[in-house]
Amino acid sequence: MMVKEGMSLIGIGISRSPDQESIGSGTKRSSVSSGGRSRNQKEFFYKFVESERLSGELLDWFESLAENCAPKQQAFDVPFELIELQKFDYALEGISFQQLIRMPNVVYASTSDAVEATAYLAVEDFLHASVKGLWEAFWSQDEPMPFSVASMYNSNLKFYQAENAIANGRLGGLCGTGILLNNPRHPHGKWDNVLELALLRPDIRGLAVGSDQQPSPSVLGEALFCAVRMLLARSLSKLSFFPDSSTVFVLIVDSQYGGVVKVEGDVNKLNFDVNNVYECAAEWVKSHARISVSPIDRIWNKLGNANWGDIGALQVLFATFHCIMQYAGMPKHSVEDIAVDHSSRLQTRRVERQLEDTRENGNGLFRYQQRSVSPEIVEVQEDSVEVELKELMRLEVGSMLWLEDSDWQKGYQIREVINNGELTYYIASYVEDSGKNLFLYVGSHPSQLEPAWEDMSLWYQVQRQTKVLTIMKQKGLSSKYLPQLSASGRIVHPGECRRPSKGGNCEHPWCGTPILVTSPVGETVAEMVRSGQFGSDEAIRCCHDCLSALSTVASAGIRHGDIRPENVICVRSGVRRPYFVLIGWGHAILEDRDRPAMNLHFSSTYALQEGKLCSASDAESLVYMLYYSCGGVFPNLDSVEGALQWREASWSRRLIQQKLGDISTTLKAFADYVDSLCGTPYPMDYEIWLRRLRRNIHEEDHGKEIVAAG
Structure with missing residues (x-):
């Protein structure tokens, strides 16, 4: 084996306490x-x-967790959703990582000390390449990287360069490798300066438990020990952490595979009984820690090179990205900023391959290329038939499609195709009842192996929004200012479906494609602004109606996270008075680990800084939307840093309040109120502002307006 057998028995432990300076002194208490x-x-x-x-x-x-788990169920949640890793993968497309010291392979290597030494050097080099590449890509190419990499010695839990430790005959005492904040005063590291730890253990893949490849209890126990120790050190530190110090990541690796352990929790809830240290720590882990564990996946290939683009290395890189953010704050270039370049890179590749004439339908599902060839060639005739089939798959005005939902099917006819500049969706009506219009969203086909960036947006628009609207319906959250879930399911394609009996999809281009149908239908605020139909009355009513929607979902702890002109519609058809509905709930925040959409123009300050929402974040986004819709001008924003600077300058100079004050003194006062709450834990008082806005809404009865559907 690459690592000595004795290494698995070393664990992490010391015979004496580390130097008192290994952590910063605590803040003064009164x-x-x-x-x-x-x-x-x-x-x-x-x-x-x-x-x-x-x-x-x-x-x-x-053992009890393993026994209580259902078959094929994981004992712990995963730290990252697949959609997060896909987005991060797109952002890393143009970033170069290079590990120069190859990882010795367990199959081809001997068990000599030289091989074990090379393994530690390789882990150090891998972490150095990771943190350096991420720092330069997301934070700064000009400023020096403020981090270093060193290996941990088990007898005193201090950090040394692996090369020096090996030269001094301390190879057998090494037990892990860490990324540390540079601190010249403490060359052997302080535990509150540790961003991330990697534990090198033999054959973690072979010892993994269950079909989901979770790490063994012994390895997981060591990882939790390191995590708790890091959290304790941070709680005693004078350093500030972003967004807080309650989350740490520990990596577990061998010569081929690796995984991520994420631990979250407030160590102030730990019972600091110095006579029962390990019992108290274990009780805190069981009762107060939130533990997430990734499956064990391959990181290094047989030549010892890291597979940077595969999911094993990707989840390690994403953990490192979060660790850097805790010490360095939000990156200058967000993941979303860089990931959107995927579309332009994809188009460039298509031009390189002379595919620029390739056409695609409105939702990007079914691509085909028109060819001009002799019909005498049989193979080309068959290809032409396939092209014609895909041509028929395009959804146009008049197209019919059927939705399969549980044990029934319902037909829809496309009445209008809408493209908002990012995605395509449709206005449709029931085949049986053409009098009612509905929004119809079509997702990406599940068989796509490499979905484009647009298809990730489709996932939020269809699958994620379906989940959110379903939860809202289950919780009884009903309001005319919220979209209603009419139906969701999969498209039923024409012809015989050859779907396997055990699930999956057949080869038809539509088989398994998800679909979402909502009501009501209306014109977006973005369209109203372009056509000059968004005036002062509309601004006041829009503010009231959106706040009412936010108030309804806030009672269940749900936040929108993506308020912008494209996600608010004005409903006029068949109603006495027009009203606004807040749509686009795909990025809604249901739990702490959810992240809002990042929009340089409309995201709240807290969302851009922290990657999360505070209680007033949605209201702040609403203010930005009203500011823009009422004629406010945004500068050219091309980075998170620039967006934050514009927000700070605009609020401090009261430009936003002045612009809204031209429309209504109530809107100006509302903007001041939101400004006072931004970034604070204080809850929004929706009722008082709904009452004030309601008094300013012109309720003249102009008669019932009836607009023919379609």
Whole structure:
């Protein structure tokens, strides 16, 4: 084996406490009780030094989790959703990572000390290449990287360059590798300066548990020990962390495979009983920690090169990205900013391959290329038939399609094709009842192996929005200012479906394609602004109706996360008075790990800075939308940093309030209120502003307006 067998028994532990300077001193406390707690916390940290003790305390818990898991169910959630990794993958397309020291392969290598030494050097080089590439791509190419990589020595839990440790005969004592914040005063590292730790252990893939390839209890126990120790050190540190210090990542790797362990939790809830250190730590892990564990996937190929584009290395890189952000703050170039370049790169590739004449239908599902060849060649005739079939798959005005939902089918006819500049969707009506118009969204075909960036947006528009609207319906969240879920399911294609009996899809281009149908239908605010139909009355009513929608979902802890002119519609058909509906719920925030859409013009300041929403974030986005819709001008924004600078300058100079004040004093006051709440934990008082806005809405009865559908 590449790593000595004895290494798996070393674990992490020391016979003496590390230097008191291995962590920063805690912040000063004013009270005696808090000072005593701080001292207990420090002593607890100094005594928390043996990973085997913690693993032993958690062993029964690990076994009970495994026993209580249903077949094929994971004991822990994964740290990253596949859609997040796909987006990150697009952002990394133009970024070069280069590991110069190859990882020795367990199959072809011997068990000599030289091989084990090379493995530690390779892990250090891999982490260095990772953090350097990410820093230069997302934060700065000009500023020096403020991080370094070193290996951890098990006898004192300090950090040394692997090359120096090996030269001094300490190879057998190395137990992990870390990315650390540079600190010249502490050349052997401080634990609150540790961004991320990687534990090199033998054959973690072979010891993985279950079909989902979760790490073994012994390896997971060591990872949790390191995570708890990092959290304890950060709680005692004077450093500031972004967005907070309650999340850490630990990597577990061998010579081929690796995975990510993410631990979240408030260590202030830990009982700092210095006489029962490991029991208290284990109880905190069981009761207060949120643990996410990725499957074990391949990182290095047989030649020792990292497969940077595969999911094993990708999830490690994404964890490292989050670790850098904790110390360096939001990147100058967000993942979304860089990932959107995928479309232009894809178009460039098509031009290179002389595919620029390739046409595609409105939703990007079915591509074909028209060819001019002799019909005498049989093979080309067959190809032409396939092209004609795909031509028939285009959805145009008048097209009919059927939706399969549970045990029934319903037909729809396309009445209008809409393209908002990003995605295509449709206005349709029931085949049986053409009097009611509906929004119809068609997703990406599930068989696409490499979905384009647009198809990721389709996933949010169709599958994710279906999930959100279903949850809202289940929770009884009903309002005329919210979209209603009419139907969702899969397209039923014409002809015989040869779908396998065990699930999956047949070869027909439409088989399995998801579809979402919602109501009501209306004109977007973006369209109203372009046609000059968004005036002061519309602005006040729009603000009221959107706030009402936000108030309804806020009662269930849901936030929108993507308010912009394209996601608000004005409903006029068949109603007495026009009203606005907040649509586009694909990026809604349902739980803490969800992330809002990043829009340089309309995202809230907190979303751009923290990657999360505060209680006033949706209201702040609503203010930006009203500012723009009422004639406000945005500068050319090409980075998160520029967007934040514009927000700071506009609020401080009261440009936004002044613009809205030209429309209504109530809107101006509302903007001031939102400005006072931005970034704070205080909740929005929806009712008071709904009452104030309602008093300013002109409710003259102009008679019932009836517009013929279609």
